[in-house]
Amino acid sequence: MKRRDFLIGAGLFGLSSASFGPTSQGQTARPPSPWAQKLVAAAEGQIGETTIYDPAYVGLSFPNGDIPRERGVCTDVIIRAYRDAFGFDLQLEVNKDMKAHFRDYPKIWGLKRPDRNIDHRRVPNLQTYFKRQGASLPISDQSADYVPGDLVSQMLPGNLPHIAIVTHHKSPDGKRPMLVHNIGAGTRLEDRLFDFKITGRYRFRPEAA
Helix, strand or coil, X not given: CCHHHHXXXXXXXXXXXXXXXXXXXXXXXXXXXXXXXXXXXXXXXXXXXXXXXXXXXXXXXXXXXXXXXXXXXXXHXXXXXXXXXXXXXXXXXXHHHHHHCHHHCCCCCCCCCCCCCCHHHCHHHHHHHHHHCCCEECCCCCHHXXXXXXXXXXXXXXXXXXXXXXXXXXXXXXXXXXXXXXXXXXXEEECCCCCCEEEEEECCCHHHC
C-alpha cells in the first residue's frame, strides 16, 4: 500500500456541491461567540486560498508544520483554522498526547509509534484527541444543536472519515447551518450538515483544554 493511502480523513472528488461565498446567502444564525467567530473567520479565510484536494503523505517541519496552503484535505482546514485563530498547533498537541497515550488512539494504520507528519491530519486521531480533551458533545439530528465553531465529523461513502467546521451562515432554505470544509475541491462554504452520517460533534476551545 502506498504511503498516501494511509491518509484517512478526507473527502471524495465529485461529492462537492456548488459553493457559496462567506456572505452570499444573506441569512445567518445567532451570532457566534467571540472564540467561535475567530475560528470560523480563520476557516473562511481559506476559501479561495486552498483550492486543491491533496491527500499525499508529506514530511513536515515540526512544530507548526504545513503543506503549501493551496492544497490539503479536510483536516488541514481544522488545523489551519486553529493555528490562524489562536496560535494553537494541533500537530504539536496531538503528537504530545499520542506519545503519552498511544494506546488510546486508533491503530488503523498499523503504526507502532506516533508519526508527527501525519497523525494530526487523520480524522480518527482528531476525534480521539478532541474527546480526550473533554470536547465531545452528543450527536443530534436537530440543526439548532449545531452552533458556530462546532466541529462535525462524518462518514462519507466508501467509509471515508471527514470533518468540517460549523458556521453562522444558514442554508438557502434557512434550516441548517452551513459548513466550511474541504471535501474534494478545496475549502468551501456549503450546505452539507446532514448529507452524510454524523459520527461526532466537538466544541474545542483551546483556552479551556
